[in-house]
Amino acid sequence: MKSITTLPVAVSLLSVALLVGCEGPQGPPGETTVVSLEGFAADIKCGDCHNPDVDSTYYVWAKKYQWELSKHYFGGDFERNSSSCAGCHTTEGFVERMQGKSVTNHVDASPPGCFACHSPHSRGDFSLRTKAPVVLTSAITGVPDQTFDFGKGNLCAECHKPRTLSPKMNANAPGDSMVITTSRWYPHYGVQSQMLMGTGGFQFPGYTYTGNSNHATNTVIKQEGCIACHMADASAGSGIAGGHTMNIEYENTSRQKAWLLNGCTVSGCHAAASFTINYIGSSSSLTGGVGTHTAVEAYLDTLFQLLGSKGWIETDPASSSFGLVKASSSKPLVVKPAVKAGVLFNYYFVEHDLSKGSHNTRYAVELLKSSIAELRKP
Ligand code: HEC
Ligand code: HEC
Ligand code: HEC
Ligand code: HEC
Ligand code: HEC
Incomplete structure (x- = not known):
């Protein structure tokens, strides 16, 4: 039976909310101090979610503890709260963006939390704030934008998507030279949506690309998206991954790195017996048979050394710009041929x-x- 207990504090808040009006004051367009109160759904029972007993409807407390183990909670980058960053790095900015408002600066911002991905008060449930397909802007001249449509995963892609890049990667740049004037000339950190669907990388002329792994078209992943793997239910002894932690890697009770693979080994996907995080399947001929992580880390390492010896990226760990592009507006990096x-x-x-x-x-x-x-x- 659902508890219908209404906490006294909740009652007073409700009356405030009613006085303010469920829609919340909108203010004139363009005003920067808009209150984004989305209101409370009619007949909402506060106790369904704010439950001092055992909440077996939503397990809100459990979800909160899981979320507190996610980088969404502890990552610390929520101070990226100016209007150009807040739309992905803060709940306040994300809600504005999803409401179609322009994103404003938020000095007192909070990280992506319950009210970013859900709107429990206005809807009275935990449905996802959005499931609409997401346009991924192309950072490569001549390559069109792509639409990401992976069901529930579209929510994730609203933030785990690329940002604009200036200048765009252009193999036909004027004078056959790419002139790079910033040490951060790279795709931002949210490229997971592009990688999953197999877009966004630069493909060299004269090289054959054979497409994608199964994940890009898998029917379960097309519906669940990122959630299929990152929000799998944790099994005993692995309570610090999956669910709202959204982590796959975790530290086990022996303080060793471990991976929650429950999302990978569901029936119809990988066989649990032999499966590891360093799996290699049908791409084995491309890697000489070694596992995915071994291969990709080795190739990234080789590239890092090569780019370092070219003088294009900083490879000195003692430098404050370690790992960044060796370029600035006063000392641009000119890459010729542009390709x-x-x-x-x-x-x-x-x-x-x-x-x-x-x-x-x-x-x-x-x-x-x-x-x-x-x-x-x-
Ligand atoms: C569908 C679930 C749900 C219902 C129903 C619900 N809430 Fe909440 N509410 C949440 C969640 C989730 C949070 C954020 C997590 C938390 O603080 O527990 C929250 C947070 C709050 C907070 C704390 C805000 C803060 O800044 O710390 C108050 C106060 C609150 N709710 C009041 C109410 C009142 C009053 C009602 C009934 C009119 C209500 N809630 C009904 C889910 C719900
Ligand atoms: C409101 C924007 C937003 C949404 C929606 C969002 N994320 Fe994130 N996510 C972020 C940000 C920002 C970070 C980094 C946080 C930080 O560094 O402070 C992050 C971090 C992560 C991390 C940790 C990465 C690491 O480096 O360890 C994972 C995993 C993740 N998100 C998965 C997801 C999944 C899965 C979804 C969809 C269910 C999702 N995210 C939805 C913004 C978002
Ligand atoms: C389109 C959404 C989006 C926008 C806009 C955005 N970011 Fe991010 N950013 C992300 C996501 C997603 C991550 C987390 C990636 C991860 O950890 O997997 C991230 C991570 C970061 C990180 C952490 C990198 C690390 O190594 O842990 C920094 C720093 C950062 N962003 C700075 C900024 C700044 C500064 C701005 C504004 C100028 C900005 N971001 C705008 C999506 C965005
Ligand atoms: C980064 C996005 C994100 C954040 C932050 C987030 N959730 Fe969720 N939540 C999801 C996704 C995705 C699902 C899975 C929906 C599905 O499988 O249908 C989900 C599912 C749920 C469910 C189950 C809903 C149901 O009907 O069974 C509850 C309850 C819930 N979340 C509560 C919370 C609470 C409480 C918080 C804050 C502590 C929170 N969520 C924060 C994305 C998020
Ligand atoms: C097929 C399963 C699968 C799907 C689908 C998937 N991921 Fe992942 N993801 C993984 C695995 C496995 C890793 C590597 C974990 C590790 O090595 O710690 C990973 C790593 C990540 C990381 C880095 C986490 C870290 O701790 O460094 C982020 C961020 C991330 N995924 C976000 C996403 C987003 C966003 C989506 C949807 C666009 C998505 N993933 C879809 C399986 C998946």
């Missing part, structure tokens, strides 16, 4: 995906192998 800037671009693209090839092994490995071959060409 070779695709190597730099792909290095960061695969690195920032962070899955070490798990999302789309074939796509990642072929981008890395072709990039290495291109840079080694005289």
Whole structure:
């Protein structure tokens, strides 16, 4: 039976909300101090979610504890709260963006939380705030934008999507030179959506790309998206991954790295007996038989050394710009022929995906192998 207890504090808040009006004051368009109160659904029972007893409807407390173990909660980057960052890095900015308002600065911002992905008060449930397909802007001249449509995963892609890049990667840049004027000339950190669907990398002319791994078209993943793997139910002893932690990697009780593979080994996908995080399936011929993570880490390492010896990226761990592009507005990096800037671009693209090839092994490995071959060409 659902509890219908209404906490006294909740009652007072409700009356405030009613006084303010359920829609919340909207203010004139363009005003920056808009209150984004989405109101309370009619007949909402506060106790359904704010339950001092055992909540077996939504397990809100459990979800809160899981979320507190996610990087959404502890990542710390919610101070990226200016209008150009807040739309992905804060709940306040994300809600504005989803409401179709322009994103404003939020000095007192909170990280992506319950009210970003859900709107429990206005809807009275935990349905996802959005499931609409997401346009992924292309950072490569001549390559069109793509639409990401992976069901529930579309919510994730609203933030785990690329940002604009200036200048765009352009193999036909004027004078056949890419002029790079910033040390952060790379795809931002949310490239997972592109990687999963197999778009966004730079493909060199004259090299054959054979497509994607199964994940890009798998029927379960097309409906569940990121959730299929990242929000699997945790099993005993692995309570610190899956669910609202959204982590796959965790530290086990012996303080060793472990991976929650419950999402991978569901029936119809991988056989549990032999499956590891370093799996290699049909892309084995591309990697000489080694596992996804081993292969991708080795190729990234090779590229890092090669790009370092070119003087394109900073490889000195003692430098404050370690790992960044060696370029600034006063000292631009000029890459000629322009097409070779695709190597730099792909290095960061695969690195920032962070899955070490798990999302789309074939796509990642072929981008890395072709990039290495291109840079080694005289
Ligand atoms: C469908 C679930 C749901 C219902 C129903 C619900 N809430 Fe909430 N509410 C939440 C969640 C989730 C949070 C954020 C997590 C938390 O603080 O527990 C929250 C947070 C709050 C907070 C804390 C806000 C803060 O800034 O710390 C108050 C106060 C609150 N709700 C009041 C109410 C009142 C009053 C009602 C009934 C009119 C109500 N809630 C009904 C889910 C719900
Ligand atoms: C409101 C924007 C937003 C949404 C929606 C969102 N994320 Fe995130 N996600 C972020 C941000 C921002 C970070 C980094 C947080 C930080 O560094 O402070 C992050 C971090 C993560 C991480 C940790 C990455 C690491 O480096 O360890 C995972 C995993 C993740 N998100 C998965 C998901 C999944 C799965 C979904 C969909 C269910 C999702 N995210 C939806 C913004 C979002
Ligand atoms: C389109 C959404 C989006 C926008 C806009 C955005 N970010 Fe991010 N950013 C992300 C996501 C998603 C992550 C987390 C990726 C991960 O950890 O997997 C992230 C991660 C980061 C990180 C952490 C990198 C690391 O190594 O842990 C920094 C720093 C950052 N963003 C800065 C900014 C700044 C500054 C702005 C505004 C100028 C900005 N971001 C705008 C989506 C966005
Ligand atoms: C980054 C996005 C994100 C954040 C933040 C988030 N959730 Fe969720 N939540 C999801 C997704 C995705 C699902 C899975 C929906 C599905 O499988 O249909 C979900 C499912 C749920 C469910 C189950 C809904 C049902 O009908 O069974 C509850 C309850 C819930 N979340 C509560 C919370 C609470 C409480 C918080 C804050 C502590 C929170 N969520 C934060 C994305 C998020
Ligand atoms: C087929 C399963 C699968 C799907 C679908 C999937 N991921 Fe992953 N993801 C993984 C695996 C496996 C890793 C690697 C985990 C590790 O090595 O710690 C990973 C890593 C990540 C990381 C880096 C986490 C970290 O701790 O460094 C982020 C962020 C991420 N995924 C986000 C997403 C987003 C966003 C989506 C949807 C666009 C998505 N993933 C779809 C399996 C998946």
